[in-house]
């Protein structure tokens with residue numbers, strides 16, 4: 082049975098990357114010592130003395146402390162402006178701790194966070210935002226600053242420095258505070274567990290057979306398991322120093338995986354697959370992160386409203402929210418809501434869609450332009466198609482395709498609700514593209530996948546995925562990706578791009594699929610996703626080697642960025658796909674540019690030719706470059722494949738077998 086860890090809810094953690102110090106230090110300084118915060122909360126002027134409602138963070142144990150400077154009057158440097166007195170937003174309480182600590186920081190940091198807060202406060206509809214620090218009678222602000230910020234905060238295009246500062250302040254303060262608190266609690270919990278372990282004399286011994294005999298009958302002792310997992314991870318992390326010389330690394334790993342299965346509820350198969358992606362300590366963080374939900378996020382539909390106006394409307398309905406992070410201009414992270422977010426008038430009017438933050442990323446990477454022709458190959462229920470429509474301002478044309486008729490109904494519903502007018506819904510297997518239609522400026526393939534990135538949402542993934550799934554799905558993904566590439570017009574003046582994404586973290590569904598496409602379609606190369614955060618894709622994984630350009634792809638993990646596990650790769654098509662290959666996905670021609678190999682599994686890694694290449698060298702090959710040497714290699718490969726089919730090991734018997742087989746043909 083899965084166990085939920087104690088600690089502050091991840092809902093309260095900022096999504097995306099932590100704010101870079103440089104950016105924070107680059108923001109404008111102010112001399113006053115006003116409180117710092119950027120969270121938004123419905124104004125409570127009517128009843129400022131009423132007890133405040135708890136925020137999610139508070140109910141999760143975040144300490145409510147008012148920073149000294151919160152009560153301090155703000156010094157007015159020049160002309161001043163007096164704004165209405167307001168109650169302190171509940172969300173601010175969460176940050177009060179960090180405010181206090183900020184007092185010990187240098188002036189720069191204090192003042193910068195303050196900027197973020199005031200940036201938010203400068204909304205012209207000030208009444209609806211909590212503008213003033215509680216405890217101060219009047220918010221006194223520099224007039225000129227206020228004007229600038231009023232203009233910039235929640236501005237029409239949301240491209241606001243002030244907002245960035247707000248976000249910076251939010252991320253910095255909120256996440257630092259929560260991280261510290263988490264670290265403290267984790268340390269306390271560890272100490273407690275270690276003590277328990279000593280008391281019960283169950284120190285982190287590897288399980289023996291007796292555990293197994295009892296295992297099937299008794300409920301697992303979660304505390305014992307946790308303690309042993311932690312200890313085994315510790316040993317594995319410093320194996321030379323800490324391991325029992327009588328035991329191998331494999332022994333420890335095996336024991337750890339067994340405990341992970343019992344503690345978190347994974348099948349042994351999936352536990353091993355996911356474990357293998359990380360160093361032991363990080364694997365544990367990943368498994369832990371899968372036990373807590375990601376923050377609820379909504380995407381503003383900019384075809385119908387602006388984020389500022391939407392925030393305003395929802396705040397008035399009792400929703401506590403803040404911008405999702407600096408990296409998005411349309412996301413709002415929901416902390417608390419007194420109304421069902423799928424049934425507000427704003428929702429019904431199509432002002433927003435409930436959408437995981439990670440789902441913004443592939444569309445941002447694709448960056449569809451106005452007036453383009455775009456294909457969304459696997460579009461239902463339409464979160465990404467409708468996002469694209471908004472970026473394209475309802476111009477051009479999006480073909481939103483999905484193989485499932487049933488799921489397409491949801492897609493159509495969202496298209497109507499969100500006021501999308503540039504979209505044609507179609508219901509093909511995307512494998513049929515480009516025969517259905519080609520010549521697109523951009524194609525998004527948000528592929529069907531195993532969902533190992535969204536285990537926090539769907540815990541059934543822990544047990545219902547089998548080895549067969551990790552053969553079937555990558556096979557489909559590879560074929561779909563080739564179809565996506567073949568559907569793009571490489572001569573497009575504005576585009577020629579393909580984005581491949583999954584909500585899975587396995588290498589089979591990500592790097593191996595991308596490498597396969599590079600091998601089969603040398604007329605594409607990987608390019609930067611343009612996303613400002615994310616971990617580089619693997620270029621090495623176990624015995625597999627991928628092209629260096631795989632570094633340009635991006636991995637997202639819940640434990641690292643507090644978003645769903647996700648993968649994004651962006652290709653640029655540089656040449657036409659030869660007609661012989663179109664609609665014949667598995668076939669290849671002269672495909673040495675990106676690495677080539679023998680059968681499908683090997684196609685998912687690179688040969689030495691591809692592996693030697695430099696990232697920048699990934700050029701489209703000339704398609705006319707058939708030569709005899711190359712043909713000979715291809716023939717030999719084909720012969721070896723035939724030998725294998727006949728049960729003969731071509732490596733063991735290579736030349737003789739190949740020769741005799743060739744002769745017999």
Ligand SMILES: C[S@@+](CC[C@H](N)C(=O)[O-])C[C@H]1O[C@@H](n2cnc3c(N)ncnc32)[C@H](O)[C@@H]1O
Pocket residue numbers: 440458459460461462463464465466482483484485488509510511512527528529530
């Ligand atoms: C990850 S979901 C897509 C989510 C969607 N992009 C969004 O943002 O709302 C994968 C979709 O692929 C569809 N699908 C599965 N096989 C397909 C195929 N061969 N061709 C087209 N769509 C397919 C599924 O019906 C499912 O809706």
